[in-house]
Amino acid sequence: MENGLIVTKIKDGTVIDHIPAGRALAVLKILGIKGNEGNRVALVMNVDSHRIGKKDIVKIEERVINNVESELITLIAPNATINIIRNYEVAEKRKLRIPDIVVGILKCQNPLCITNNDPEGISKFSSVSKVPIVLKCDYCDTELTEDDVLRQILS
Amino acid sequence: MEDVISAYDFSRDQYLEIFSLADEILKGRKIKMKEKIIAEAFFEPSTRTALSFSAAAQRLGMNVIGFSSQEGTSVVKGENLADTIRMMENYSDCIVIRHKFDGAAKFAAEVSSKPVINAGDGKHEHPTQTLVDLYTIFKTFNTIDGLNFGLIGDLRYARTVNSLLRGLTRFKPKSVYLISPPPLKARKEILRELNYEYVELNSPYDVLHDLDVVYVTRIQKERFPDEVEYEKVKESYTIDEKIVNSMRKGSIILHPLPRVNEIDRKIDVSPHAKYFYQASLAVPIRQALFVKILGE
Ligand SMILES: Nc1ncnc2c1ncn2[C@@H]1O[C@H](COP(=O)(O)OP(=O)(O)O)[C@@H](O)[C@H]1O
Numbered sequence: 354m355e356n357g358l359i360v361t362k363i364k365d366g367t368v369i370d371h372i373p374a375g376r377a378l379a380v381l382k383i384l385g386i387k388g389n390e391g392n393r394v395a396l397v398m399n400v401d402s403h404r405i406g407k408k409d410i411v412k413i414e415e416r417v418i419n420n421v422e423s424e425l426i427t428l429i430a431p432n433a434t435i436n437i438i439r440n441y442e443v444a445e446k447r448k449l450r451i452p453d454i455v456v457g458i459l460k461c462q463n464p465l466c467i468t469n470n471d472p473e474g475i476s477k478f479s480s481v482s483k484v485p486i487v488l489k490c491d492y493c494d495t496e497l498t499e500d501d502v503l504r505q506i507l508s
Numbered sequence: 509m510e511d512v513i514s515a516y517d518f519s520r521d522q523y524l525e526i527f528s529l530a531d532e533i534l535k536g537r538k539i540k541m542k543e544k545i546i547a548e549a550f551f552e553p554s555t556r557t558a559l560s561f562s563a564a565a566q567r568l569g570m571n572v573i574g575f576s577s578q579e580g581t582s583v584v585k586g587e588n589l590a591d592t593i594r595m596m597e598n599y600s601d602c603i604v605i606r607h608k609f610d611g612a613a614k615f616a617a618e619v620s621s622k623p624v625i626n627a628g629d630g631k632h633e634h635p636t637q638t639l640v641d642l643y644t645i646f647k648t649f650n651t652i653d654g655l656n657f658g659l660i661g662d663l664r665y666a667r668t669v670n671s672l673l674r675g676l677t678r679f680k681p682k683s684v685y686l687i688s689p690p691p692l693k694a695r696k697e698i699l700r701e702l703n704y705e706y707v708e709l710n711s712p713y714d715v716l717h718d719l720d721v722v723y724v725t726r727i728q729k730e731r732f733p734d735e736v737e738y739e740k741v742k743e744s745y746t747i748d749e750k751i752v753n754s755m756r757k758g759s760i761i762l763h764p765l766p767r768v769n770e771i772d773r774k775i776d777v778s779p780h781a782k783y784f785y786q787a788s789l790a791v792p793i794r795q796a797l798f799v800k801i802l803g804e
Pocket residue numbers: 354355356358361362363364368370410412436438441442443
């Protein structure tokens with residue numbers, strides 16, 4: 354098997370594969386994993402990948418990924434695959450796709466945007482480009498790049 | 509037609525219909541909409557736009573309620589925009605909003621079930637100014653297609669520029685020259701979507717003789733890190749006799765007003781100067797817009 358399963362197999366859980374090298378920690382951040390949750394978590398960083406050069410892999414035992422989380426993951430890891438592991442085997446593979454609209458998760462970078470200035474304001478972005486990712490605020494037209502998204506997730 | 513938030517909210521046909529209705533109004537057609545109430549929510553001060561909306565409403569026999577600055581309203585007590593809009597939609601048939609925040613008009617339109625007209629949201633858009641601008645051009649040349657446009661000055665923070673660039677996508681301009689100092693170039697988010705040719709320039713001199721429409725916006729001192737920088741660029745974007753002398757015959761100068769000193773007052777008497785004529789069309793075009801939105 355590819356990369357020879359550098360870390361021990363997990364019985365049930367999720368493997369997020371094909372994360373661009375260096376972004377595994379950002380994926381953990383999206384998932385809210387700090388390390389004190391008790392699940393076993395394995396990070397594989399900077400391994401060779403045929404598809405994307407160098408990649409990271411995140412493996413988490415006993416954890417499912419919800420829709421908001423997978424949306425956020427696509428924004429920083431557009432080629433990621435989510436593998437659902439049951440009884441040591443890959444039971445299901447989900448290929449992620451970048452959503453057309455992203456509501457409420459990210460913040461508009463324009464401090465004068467209404468979404469940052471009204472208690473009822475909710476951010477809403479439409480993707481105007483998928484490679485590279487560019488999101489545009491539906492209210493003020495300010496763009497978010499992949500770097501901006503990464504920075505927001507990591508901050 | 510429902511809300512008017514962006515210059516994109518009009519199709520080409522809708523622009524042309526509004527122009528021809530404004531023509532009829534100018535020729536003396538009387539339209540009365542007595543039962544209707546317009547609410548003006550001007551959270552940011554305005555002279556021209558607020559007055560022209562009020563005058564347009566009153567010419568149609570409508571009543572106008574609202575405020576022209578936040579002072580004295582519950583907004584200063586901390587009421588949020590959504591709640592103010594909910595109140596105003598109960599009292600009126602249509603809300604005209606000006607607000608300092610980008611996207612405020614779209615937000616208001618989502619809250620309100622009554623139509624919302626954007627009279628300027630921050631540095632974002634001002635679509636009814638575009639109606640005035642395009643109508644002036646249409647009346648002068650009898651077309652908008654095939655003309656050469658030069659937009660001069662602050663193209664980055666001027667909401668009238670964003671709306672005009674978007675409005676022009678409904679027509680077929682020959683070329684659009686975007687003339688500004690580098691820090692005030694038009695926003696790439698806006699440029700990316702345009703369906704016509706544009707060229708970005710630092711100085712107007714190379715293209716002046718080609719332009720049919722010279723659209724001037726003010727360069728604000730606050731946009732520059734220091735006064736020296738500002739003084740340096742100010743000169744080259746001031747419309748003076750030197751510039752006007754190189755303009756082609758029949759070409760026009762427009763300005764959304766108010767102007768400060770970006771157009772030399774000597775130019776006011778030039779046949780190219782159409783900005784006061786442009787301002788005079790603000791009321792009939794807004795009358796036509798109200799009729800389109802609210803029905804006769
Ligand atoms: N039981 C398991 N425990 C931990 N990781 C696993 C397990 N099974 C598969 N993986 C990992 O999940 C990813 C997807 O597995 P697989 O479908 O076999 O490979 P590929 O997607 O490369 O064809 C690989 O990175 C693999 O190492």
